Amino acid sequence: MDLASRYKGVVGLVFGDNASPNEDSYIQRLLDRISNGTLPDDRRSAIVELQSVVAESNAAQLAFGASGFPVVVGILKDQRDDVEMVRGALETLLGALTPIDHARAQKTEVHAALMNSDLLSRLVKSLEGSIRERIVDVYSRPKSEVAVVPADLEQRSGENEKDYINRVKAFIEKQCSEIQNLLARNAALAEDVASSGRNEQSQGSEQRASTVMEKVHIDSIKRELQETSQRLETIKSEKAKMESEASEYKNVAAKLESDLKGLSDAYNSLEQANYHLEKEVRSLKGGEGPMEYPDVEAIKEEVRKEAQKESEDELNDLLVCLGQEESKVEKLTAKLVELGVDVDKLLEDIGDESQAQGECEDDDQ
Structure with a gap:
């Protein structure tokens, strides 16, 4: 048995194999429940069922390869807060990329020859843009509508107004400094993650992060000098x-x-x-x-x-x-x-x- 006959699933798209109409219809119904369902439990049940079918059937792998990737990418992009859905999508994707014989072998075995590098490179390129945008969005912008009132903003018992105002002012200045440092680190991290992952570029990433931190520090010193000059x-x-x-x-x-x-x-x-x-x-x-x-x-x-x-x-x-x-x-x-x-x-x-x-x-x- 050659590599093409052993590696069904998404590889069938490359070699021209066709899935049976029953498998096609069943996979389409599961994908429709996942993408258009309104009940969270039904959608989770559908992703678990899809994962099981894809892991056991070559025809299901082929049917999933024809129309299932956009659904999985949509889950990873738009529903990242739902841990069960994301885990099910990743496991389904892994099952679709793994040959049936290889899935039934020992987990410690590695069959590099069974993996189609051209197919994997296509998948990685299709996901690269979405993942890069999501990483930059997560690390460059904080969560909104999160209201947390620190205990330091409350006036302590027996504390006069002057001491309370001075303490709150110092706390706010400290928070502003920490937020600036955090934004700088997040921006540098997002830039590093979105860029190429080659090891030789790690030194340049560290230098960019250091440059951003130094710029934030210099801006903070300039503001302090300006305020001090005005006070003087x-x-x-x-x-x-x-x-x-x-x-x-x-x-x-x-x-x-x-x-x-x-x-x-x-x-x-x-x-x-x-x-x-x-x-x-x-x-x-x-x-x-x-x-x-x-x-x-x-x-x-x-x-x-x-x-x-x-x-x-x-x-x-x-x-x-x-x-x-x-x-x-x-x-x-x-x-x-x-x-x-x-x-x-x-x-x-x-x-x-x-x-x-x-x-x-x-x-x-």
Whole structure:
């Protein structure tokens, strides 16, 4: 018996053999149940029955070779999530490609001469495009409609809002980095699997994967640098604004200090005037009769009231101004503390400058 007579099934297409009408009709009914059936259990039963028939009958192999390959390819392409259907399709395909005598021999035996290399190459070429597209689709795009809420996104007991926001922000940044790395690895893997499987190209695949990873890493570093630059510019502008406000408050404080000094001088002048008036009153009391005394006391009281009223008005105005400036200084201090500025040292520097200016004015006088 020659190779053509022993190897039925799909080889019959090559050598011109024909299947019987009964086998043809039976195989067609099974294929129709598999491809057009609506009940999953009936379709699985049909694929199991087809597998058994193809493994035992040369005529069934021939009939399957005539019209069964598109059905099997459709299962492998469109129904890959159904494990039983995929396994049945692969086993049916293996049975169709295996001669009956070879299938009944020991599984450990290898009959390379029984395998038609031309037929297998045709089958591989017909499946290559579909398998390549499916591999690229699986590894380049993640599954959709999969909602998983990590536990890290939930606020912990006793955790304040600021710590929770910082923790969630760090978690999201980490997830973004991992997703980018995963997409890069999947893209490199899909490219390697879809390309030729020769061993000499493995080094080039590793180099492409490394290049993709380096590109993702460089893009991540660029984004971090850009964000850091933006933050730095914002901090610089805020610092300049705070320094401008500090300079304004410093000028206001110097003006208030000058006003306070002028008020103190005016108060001292009033004290001196009051002292002179009292001295004159005492002299008048000693040199004049008792009739002059009531007039002197009235004059003294009137002058004192006027001086006291003027002093109180000026003090009230000064206290109001000081209260307003103190509120501004407190706000400025809070902002400077947020920026990390040592407020105490800044005040010491202002005091030293004011003292130096006072000493210069005293030297000039």
